[in-house]
Amino acid sequence: MLRTGASYNEYVSSSEVVQVSTEWVEQLETYFGKYLPQFFYSLLAPITLFIIFSQVNLKASVILLICVPLIPISIVAVQKFAKKLLSNYWSVYTGLGDSFLENLQGLTTLKNLSG
Numbered sequence: 001m002l003r004t005g006a007s008y009n010e011y012v013s014s015s016e017v018v019q020v021s022t023e024w025v026e027q028l029e030t031y032f033g034k035y036l037p038q039f040f041y042s043l044l045a046p047i048t049l050f051i052i053f054s055q056v057n058l059k060a061s062v063i064l065l066i067c068v069p070l071i072p073i074s075i076v077a078v079q080k081f082a083k084k085l086l087s088n089y090w091s092v093y094t095g096l097g098d099s100f101l102e103n104l105q106g107l108t109t110l111k112n113l114s115g
Helices: 007-008 014-054 058-068 070-087 088-113
Strands: none
Touching: 007 014, 014 058, 014 088, 058 070
């Protein structure tokens, strides 16, 4: 948008710009508010579990040390699958935003004509 300047409407619809910018802000919030703390927790949890449970049962602590890191890996795999699935609906979502924006602009025009 910065490169094209005021003529960005020729390349991208206004509703898509609003939707994408809102989506990016939400993704940044998710990254800094949820992902980073969980990332550091997932690094510390297996080590902490191993240290605590190794005093109780060494075999169980080794199994936990191996299996606990698999949890975030499985979550990432599910997220990638969901992202592929949801990317199919993006065009429908932007089309809905386009029609909503057109309807809002039409309401303003209708109000001006009837007033």
